[in-house]
Amino acid sequence: MSSIPSFLGNFCNLKYLDLSYNRLSGTLTEQQFWKLSNLEYLYIDSNSFRLDVSSNWTPPFQLKYLSMGSCHIGPAFPAWLPSQKYLIYLDLSNASISSSIPNWFWNISFNLEYVILSHNQLQGHLPNLNIGEFPPNLHFLSLSRNLITGTIPNSIGRLSSLEVVDFSSNNLIGSIPSTINNCSHLMVLDLGNNSFLDVLDLSYNNLSGQIPAWIGSTFANLVILNLRSNMFSGRLLPSLLSNLSSLHVLDLAQNNMTGEIPVTLVELKAMTQDRDMGIYSLYENGSSYKYEERLIVITKGLILEYTRALSLVVSIDLSDNNLSGEFPKGMTKLFGLVFLNLSMNHITGQIPESISKLRQLSSLDLSSNNLFGSIPPSMSSLSFLGYLNLSNNNFSGKIPFIGHMSTFTDSAFNRNPNLCGAPLVIKCQNEDLDKRQSASVEDKIDGGYVDQWFYLSVGLGFAMGILSPYFVLAVKRSWCDAYFDFVDKIVKWLVFRRRVTYARNHAQRQ
Numbered sequence: 423m424s425s426i427p428s429f430l431g432n433f434c435n436l437k438y439l440d441l442s443y444n445r446l447s448g449t450l451t452e453q454q455f456w457k458l459s460n461l462e463y464l465y466i467d468s469n470s471f472r473l474d475v476s477s478n479w480t481p482p483f484q485l486k487y488l489s490m491g492s493c494h495i496g497p498a499f500p501a502w503l504p505s506q507k508y509l510i511y512l513d514l515s516n517a518s519i520s521s522s523i524p525n526w527f528w529n530i531s532f533n534l535e536y537v538i539l540s541h542n543q544l545q546g547h548l549p550n551l552n553i554g555e556f557p558p559n560l561h562f563l564s565l566s567r568n569l570i571t572g573t574i575p576n577s578i579g580r581l582s583s584l585e586v587v588d589f590s591s592n593n594l595i596g597s598i599p600s601t602i603n604n605c606s607h608l609m610v611l612d613l614g615n616n617s618f619l620d621v622l623d624l625s626y627n628n629l630s631g632q633i634p635a636w637i638g639s640t641f642a643n644l645v646i647l648n649l650r651s652n653m654f655s656g657r658l659l660p661s662l663l664s665n666l667s668s669l670h671v672l673d674l675a676q677n678n679m680t681g682e683i684p685v686t687l688v689e690l691k692a693m694t695q696d697r698d699m700g701i702y703s704l705y706e707n708g709s710s711y712k713y714e715e716r717l718i719v720i721t722k723g724l725i726l727e728y729t730r731a732l733s734l735v736v737s738i739d740l741s742d743n744n745l746s747g748e749f750p751k752g753m754t755k756l757f758g759l760v761f762l763n764l765s766m767n768h769i770t771g772q773i774p775e776s777i778s779k780l781r782q783l784s785s786l787d788l789s790s791n792n793l794f795g796s797i798p799p800s801m802s803s804l805s806f807l808g809y810l811n812l813s814n815n816n817f818s819g820k821i822p823f824i825g826h827m828s829t830f831t832d833s834a835f836n837r838n839p840n841l842c843g844a845p846l847v848i849k850c851q852n853e854d855l856d857k858r859q860s861a862s863v864e865d866k867i868d869g870g871y872v873d874q875w876f877y878l879s880v881g882l883g884f885a886m887g888i889l890s891p892y893f894v895l896a897v898k899r900s901w902c903d904a905y906f907d908f909v910d911k912i913v914k915w916l917v918f919r920r921r922v923t924y925a926r927n928h929a930q931r932q
Contacts, residue, residue, distance in 0.1 A: 522546030547572035597621025657681035682747030
């Protein structure tokens with residue numbers, strides 16, 4: 423390794439200096455730069471230089487491109503950078519900087535397009551900047567592999583020219599702000615290996631292609647995944663869901679997804695548990711920073727906004743896609759589900775009886791599919807169900823209009839040609855006959871019970887009338903003698919009276 427030649431500092435007309443990717447070392451001082459007043463491009467990266475300048479040093483040059491990656495500049499952030507008003511490209515990666523990023527940094531140059539500060543030990547929070555405090559033409563921003571904490575500020579949406587954002591391998595928490603939707607040129611967003619990124623909301627954009635499976639592995643702590651209303655296509659990869667054990671909200675509605683719903687839905691462990699009122703409410707970070715999470719849920723035909731009540735939301739919305747295959751029976755193991763919407767797809771098969779296990783279900787929309795068979799009577803036990811839509815399918819048979827199912831109107835069952843019974847006006851075949859037969863059977867059963875009890879009571883009364891005197895007389899001998907003497911007298915009297923009557927009648931005939 424060798425040092426920088428001293429004579430380079432004498433080239434006062436030098437505009438372009440590139441010493442990058444060598445094995446140069448040594449210390450760079452103010453004296454080596456003081457004559458380079460025309461320098462505009464300085465590339466000394468991938469060497470082992472050490473910069474040793476005073477804190478109040480003002481360089482004689484105005485750089486447009488500055489690349490000092492792998493040079494030892496820290497630990498403090500270089501205080502002379504604000505003097506560089508025309509910077510377009512800045513690379514201070516792996517520069518041993520361990521301080522926080524000062525607020526003035528974002529306003530050093532109106533022309534700044536590329537900022538690379540990765541592989542340092544940068545600390546603190548990303549500032550929530552106002553208009554005029556950030557470079558409006560920034561295309562590339564890399565802060566990866568640092569120690570930055572806090573959340574991604576809403577002001578990132580003001581950097582509308584961003585194409586690449588790399589915040590990976592930090593300690594960021596919270597959610598991706600919805601304002602990032604304003605970054606219409608964004609091609610790369612890398613947030614991998616952060617601590618607790620729990621909300622990924624990229625809804626209402628024009629994102630296309632297959633939903634990447636790395637979302638499940640990179641953001642394993644996701645609680646909300648909202649990709650609604652985009653142009654995603656292809657199959658829903660099982661590996662996307664298998665690692666999202668903390669997921670409470672899965673919203674992939676209004677895309678072009680195809681194929682079957684993966685059986686790995688059962689891996690969404692957080693949806694198998696009862697609702698926890700304390701998971702969400704308000705995220706606070708220190709005394710001066712407050713962040714409130716927000717989620718829009720479309721259910722029951724309404725648009726509902728949840729903030730502090732996010733802990734109540736356990737939802738799967740895959741509606742308005744091109745999904746096919748049978749109704750996933752494994753979904754009935756997600757006991758904590760509150761909202762389930764699979765409408766406007768091509769799902770076939772029958773609703774399993776085990777759907778009654780979803781006792782927390784508040785809204786169920788399976789409309790506009792190819793489901794068939796009978797509606798399970800077990801659904802009548804879903805006492806929390808406030809919205810039901812099974813219309814426009816191929817269900818058949820009699821509607822189990824009992825229990826809680828009797829609270830729904832005909833709109834929940836319309837456009838199923840083979841469905842019958844209340845609340846539809848279409849009566850089932852033999853429905854009246856069944857009612858008459860049922861009434862007849864009930865009458866027979868009721869009459870049979872009456873006859874049986876009548877004859878039984880008569881028999882018991884007769885037996886008691888005969889046996890009771892017998893037992894009394896058998897026990898008391900004197901009563902027995904007196905009783906039979908009385909009976910003999912009555913018999914003799916009756917015989918005597920009959921003879922007397924007979925004699926009188928015979929005498930009158932003669």
